[in-house]
Amino acid sequence: MNIQIRGIHKVFANFPALDGVNLDIESGELIALLGPSGSGKTTLLRTIAGLEFPDEGAILFGGEDIANRPVRERGVGFVFQHYALFKHMTVAENIAFGLDVRKDRPSKEAIRKRVNELLELVQLSGLDKRYPTQLSGGQRQRVALARALAIEPKVLLLDEPFGALDAKVRKDLRRWLRELHDKTGYTTIFVTHDQEEALELADRVVVMNRGRIEQVGNNQQVYEQPATPFVFDFLGSVNILPGEVKNRELRFDGSDDVWDSESQETGLVDIYVRPHDLQIVDSQAPGLDATVTLVQRAGALIRISATLATSGERIELELSHLDTLARSRQPGDAIRVAPITFGLFPRAPHRRPTTLPDVVPNAPAENRERAR
């Protein structure tokens, strides 16, 4: 079922949660809504589900506007971050719930057959008599998924589906969900604040900020050609350096060397460079002089912090441990640094776009399920 979202506005107590959102989703796509907390990604998902209603705008399921229909009539499968399983029902009863409450309830035998199929699909055969409290977090989330799939939804919506799980379980489930999606072909939209999760799992990523969509694209597009400073900053770390563009030539402030620029515009710019897009070059090559302040070795990566000689600006580099110019650097060494690729944006009045961590990395223990 393809979905069109047209001009959705939603205000919560003077706070614009969604501010003019337009989005087209093709049938069978796996879409990630990515953004920091308060970016409106969950509100958008809940609006698509019918758990929230937009103040303005239309949501079309296969061309039909369903913006004012309640969730019950939309035929969406919704999976919650904390599973929301019915604790007084067994796994089988949970999965059967959506079929059991139908007006045209299928026969007992048909329901049992469907439940067994789904249990097999989510690889939980044999656990049908268990209660949710007797399952691990990963298992519970799979039950929740099976329950949502039981009603053969038009679209599958997942709200931070792996948010409450361990890193290891999360990774396994992620891969498993991708396989499941490829096998079943449900149009799927999931919300996440984890850029790695979004990039790894989704066909297309929708990056959101302050109730607006910043960029929609496949993972390569959003990572390599970020449309806005926010996307650049949110998808990975970034160095922001001041510079100027003149006659299609870019000059870093305090440097005489110039780089080609595709930008037509002229004026002061912020140059966005990812740490791994910086390299150390010979002292004669074009570049910026800097002094190493800190060297960290993390596996195959060497992280170097340095201050620029000209402006005193602090920069971060991530280099391969095989890089001969990067090896055995010590704090205090003088290096010359040059960007491989970069993004240019008109200089912002206040420089750094602030990104908030969505969920505290060390969330309280009770919110994190430990898989057995």
Add this chain to the structure above:
Amino acid sequence: MTAATPSFQRARRARSVIPGFGLTMGFTLFYLSLIVLIPLAGVFFKSSQLGWDGFWHVVTHPRVLAALKLSFGAALIGALINAVFGTLVAWVFVRYRFFGKRFFDAVIDLPFALPTAVAGIALTALYSGNGWVGQFLEPLGIKVAYTPLGVILACTFIGLPFVVRTVQPVLEEAEKELEEAAASLGANRLQTIVRVILPTILPAILTGFTLAFARAAGEYGSIIFIAGNMPMVSEIAPLLIIIKLEEFDYAGASAVAVAMLGLSLFLLLLINGLQVWSRRRHGQKT
């Protein structure tokens, strides 16, 4: 030396983060004995002076039977009413915001705090034939004061906070997501309430029901004013005990007390079993 080793090891193994199992357990048993068991044992001891036949004669006396029936029957009906409407009240308090919510929330606890005699007199004044409420009920042929209906009313009054206060926190904690999940799966409002919400809060309702019942079964102060205390009609068992005491029939009084105790214990165990059953349905350990 060798004999000492196992006990030493056992002591080590039993060590936990929280110390003092022996001390706290000992105190608990002593305390329970002092406060609960010894006085109750005294009641049994006193009634045993009658002998089995004497005891049986006292408790099967029609007047005693009628009083026991009224006490437990009214308490059960009152607790049932509270289980239904107390749950509703808790629901409203948890789910809705309205003007004066804090005030009404405090009012719920009044039956806890009010001296029972005051409550009884107030109820009597309201529901007697010329009271504020009673004057409208009287023409309809409904007599509340000085009838078993009044006893039920008083039982309901004093039991309400138990249900509300046990259900409220559980409802507050019940995830809204459960309802959203049910709705997304196509359940209508009624199906959501009956199949998802009620089972979630059922253990709490049962607990509240038990507390309200236990309190009402033993209630004295608020009932005697509104009951009218007519033997065989509106006389409750606790009052009968007082009457027997005033007649210096201590053994008879304790016999009625023992009957009440036994019945209460039986009913509480029954409800307890219900609770275990409902909790087991949640897949929780009991």
